Amino acid sequence: MTENSNGQDLVQTDAVEQNAAVSADAAESAAAPKKARPRKGIIAAIVAVVVIVAAGAGFWVWHEQPSFCNAVCHSPMDKYVESYTSNDPGKLVTQHAQAGDGCLDCHEAEITTQVSEVMAWVSDSYPMGEDGMLATGKEFANEEFCARPECHSMADIVDATWGFEGNDAKYNPHSSHQDNQLECGDCHKVHETSQLYCAKCHQLNLPEGWEAASE
Known part of the structure; x- marks a missing residue:
């Protein structure tokens, strides 16, 4: 009887200890703070921000491409x-395109200019020539603009164009007797056929695709 009694006591003691351990674990689990789960609203907001940033970056890349210029403004940009x-x-834009230059490398995207261009387009108040080009009378292809440090060096151009296109070595359109009265745009046409001003008086070989300037 004594042995059975002792065995029962041991079993009961083990059961009590196990119950106590389980209760302690349960209490510890209840006391531990629950991990907060991300709310759907926060996730949606993060996704929205990522989409907006990606769309903005994509728009900015497109904004720098020539295709952007006439995506909406077919007239006058086509x-x-x-x-x-x-x-x-014969068009200077070809050399720029082959060099990897885009529209904004020459036509700087200044906010004031862009706003005025949008206003002119919306109000349909931009002058057009019969050739489908803008007829603003503005000419920015001058030495001050073209010979900037990041673009062209006039000294290098002068050195490279003596006897241009196989002409006599004495001829150089960038160092002529015109005493610098000519601007780059008098010969170099960006979106139209370039014209050699010197050919008004001199019989010269013309660059490929060029025309002799008329009187």
Whole structure:
């Protein structure tokens, strides 16, 4: 009887200890703070921000491409974008395109200019020529603009164009007797066929695709 009694006591003691351990674990689990789960609203907000940033970055990349210029403003920009992809050697835009230059490398995206252009387009108040080009009378292709440090060096251009296109070595359109009265745009046409001003008086070989300037 004594042995049975002792055995029962041991079993009961083990059961009590196990119950106590389980209760302690349960109490510890209840006391531990529950991990907060991300709310759906926060996740949705993060996704929205990522989408907006990606869309903005994509728009900015597109904004720097020639295709952006006439995506909406077909008139007057179609002719300009067409000339960019024409591979016409007589148009200066071809050399810029082959060098990897885009529209904004020359036409700087200043906010004031862009706003005025949008207003002119919306109000349909921009002058157009019969050739489908803008007829603003503005000419920015001058030495001050073209010979900037990040673009062209006039000294290098002068050195490289003595006897240009196989002409006599005494001829150089960038160092002529015109005493610097000519600007770059008098010969170099970006979106139209370039014209050699010197050929008004001199019989000269013309660069490929160029025309002799008329009187």
